[in-house]
Amino acid sequence: MALTLGAYTACLSNQTLGQALDTLKRMGLNGAEVNVGGFIPSPHAPVESLLASQTAREEYLGVFEEKGMKLAGFNTSGNPLSPYKGTGQKHANDLKAAIKLAGLMGVEEIVCMSGLPGSDESAKYPNWVVNPWDNVYMEIKEYQRSVAIPFWKEMDQRAQDAGVKLALELHPHNLVFNPNGFLNFAEDIDAKNVGVNMDPSHLMWQGLDIVQATKYLGEHIFHVHAKDTAIEPGVQVKGVLDAEFGYVPESAPDEQKYPTGPASWCSVWPQDPAWRFVALGLGRNHAGTQHDVDWWAAFLREIVAINPDMNVNIEHEDKAYGPLEGLKIGADTLLAANRKL
Numbered sequence: 475m476a477l478t479l480g481a482y483t484a485c486l487s488n489q490t491l492g493q494a495l496d497t498l499k500r501m502g503l504n505g506a507e508v509n510v511g512g513f514i515p516s517p518h519a520p521v522e523s524l525l526a527s528q529t530a531r532e533e534y535l536g537v538f539e540e541k542g543m544k545l546a547g548f549n550t551s552g553n554p555l556s557p558y559k560g561t562g563q564k565h566a567n568d569l570k571a572a573i574k575l576a577g578l579m580g581v582e583e584i585v586c587m588s589g590l591p592g593s594d595e596s597a598k599y600p601n602w603v604v605n606p607w608d609n610v611y612m613e614i615k616e617y618q619r620s621v622a623i624p625f626w627k628e629m630d631q632r633a634q635d636a637g638v639k640l641a642l643e644l645h646p647h648n649l650v651f652n653p654n655g656f657l658n659f660a661e662d663i664d665a666k667n668v669g670v671n672m673d674p675s676h677l678m679w680q681g682l683d684i685v686q687a688t689k690y691l692g693e694h695i696f697h698v699h700a701k702d703t704a705i706e707p708g709v710q711v712k713g714v715l716d717a718e719f720g721y722v723p724e725s726a727p728d729e730q731k732y733p734t735g736p737a738s739w740c741s742v743w744p745q746d747p748a749w750r751f752v753a754l755g756l757g758r759n760h761a762g763t764q765h766d767v768d769w770w771a772a773f774l775r776e777i778v779a780i781n782p783d784m785n786v787n788i789e790h791e792d793k794a795y796g797p798l799e800g801l802k803i804g805a806d807t808l809l810a811a812n813r814k815l
Contacts, residue, residue, distance in 0.1 A: 477778065479808055480505025480546045481788040482699070483518050485797040491518040491534075495541040497798065501805035505546030506538070507585065507787040510575065511568025512552030513734050519548070521568075524575055531579050546785040547583040547697055548572050551643060553735070555589030555621055557597050561735035562589065569629065577636030583697045583785060584633075585641050585671045588650035588659065591621040602647045604715070619662065622649050626663045633667035641671035641697035652680060653687050660694065673699035673789065674773065679714050679749040681760055688776040698777055698786040700808050702757035702765050709748040709760070716748035743793070751791040753800045755807030770811035778815060 480503050486494040491508070498506055508518040523530045538545050550572040552565030572584050593601040593614045601618075603611045633640050644651050650659045656670055672695045674684045688695065708716065719741035722731055731739040743750065757765035777784050788804040790797055 475782040477774065477782065477812060478505040478544050478546050478785045479503050479787075479805075479812060480507060480544065480785065481790070481801055481805070482507040482509075482549060484509050484514060484549070485790045485801065487515070487517045492537055492541065494518060495538065495543045498801070498805075499541060499543060501802055502809050503788075503805055504542070505544040505785060505787065507547040507549055507785070508545070509550070510548045510572045510584075511550040512565050512586070514732070521571055521575060524579070525571065528578075535579065544785075545579070545581055546787055547585060547641075548576050548581050549585040551585060551587050551645075553587065553589045553600060553648075555591045555618075555625060555649070556600050556735065557592040558599055558735060559737050561738070562591075564736065565589070566625070570632065573629070573632045573636050573638055573640070576638040581638070583639045583641050585643055585697055585699070587643050587645055588622060588626070588648045590648050591618045593617065600647065618649055622659075623662050626659075626665075626668060630663055630665055630668045638667065639696045640668045641695075642668065643671040643673050643676070643699070645673070645676050652677065652682070653691050656691070656694065669694045669696035671695075671697045671699055672777070673701050675699070675701035675703040675751055675757075675789075678703040678757065678759060679705065681714065684773060685776055688773065688780075693780055695777070695780050695784075698784055699789045700754050700770070700786055700804065701789040701791065702752050702754045702804075703749055704752045704757045705749050705760050705762075706747050708744070708746045712748040714748055716744055718744040718746075720744075750793075753790065753792040753795055753807075754788055754804035756792070756803070767807055767810045767814065770807055771814035774811050774815055 481498050483494045483506050509516045510519045510521050550568050554562055554566035554569050556562035576584055590600040594617055603614050606612045606615055650656050670691050677687055722742055733739050790800040792800045
């Protein structure tokens with residue numbers, strides 16, 4: 475028994491699948507998670523042809539076998555509950571297709587997100603209620619639960635039928651974005667095959683104790699993203715809910731637009747942020763404690779206690795480093811932490 479240490483290949487979209495697997499293997503990794511829908515394109519998985527042909531599926535899996543790499547999960551992170559310009563329907567269809575494909579290919583886990591509805595039936599935009607301090611926001615949350623619960627009960631049943639586990643990333647701008655919220659939601663839908671993708675980066679900026687959060691979620695953790703966050707000095711005057719983002723001009727080249735839907739993309743990060751995503755091992759918490767090799771080793775020990783065969787995949791989103799450089803920093807950190815177990 476051993477952890478599979480890999481990476482999410484989205485940041486290697488300029489490489490073919492074979493090239494991306496070679497890149498990760500040279501870094502000492504032995505697994506790869508590929509995108510199959512949601513926010514971003516799927517350059518490493520031709521979903522429609524894989525669904526249509528057993529031969530195509532066998533050939534695809536053969537690439538991983540030839541490279542000596544494990545297909546360590548699918549990813550279809552998106553907002554399947556969004557009311558915005560068809561985004562929700564597309565992302566919901568992508569998730570359903572991913573569940574079917576994972577079942578056909580023996581892929582055990584799909585990383586996804588709970589999604590976020592609007593405030594009411596007529597809403598045009600998703601509405602993230604962070605602090606429902608008056609009854610209006612409580613009513614919004616009740617409406618959102620009325621949308622989310624039947625959808626996720628259906629997805630859970632589809633996952634059970636396919637023999638697949640759905641791992642929700644606890645991400646901002648989702649109905650489910652922290653461990654306590656997940657456990658409440660899991661009870662609401664009587665979750666069997668819906669659990670958590672433990673990506674500590676989103677919990678770090680929220681101020682959670684990552685080891686305690688991992689213990690708290692326990693066997694609900696189905697999958698892990700190794701991703702880091704650094705709390706920056708801007709947090710002293712902005713707090714963690716830093717809203718000073720800017721627009722990406724519509725005229726900007728495509729490489730500057732990270733899609734979030736058919737007609738939307740990520741905003742420009744603040745110049746003096748309260749926090750930011752960094753290469754694995756370069757993070758630090760609110761107290762200034764560095765997320766060094768020992769920190770990540772302590773985290774991995776908690777993961778091993780839950781499932782010694784867990785898929786642990788680096789997700790690179792540090793804009794200070796290119797994909798290859800950032801992945802190499804992350805791989806070195808993750809492998810060194812694993813050696814300390």
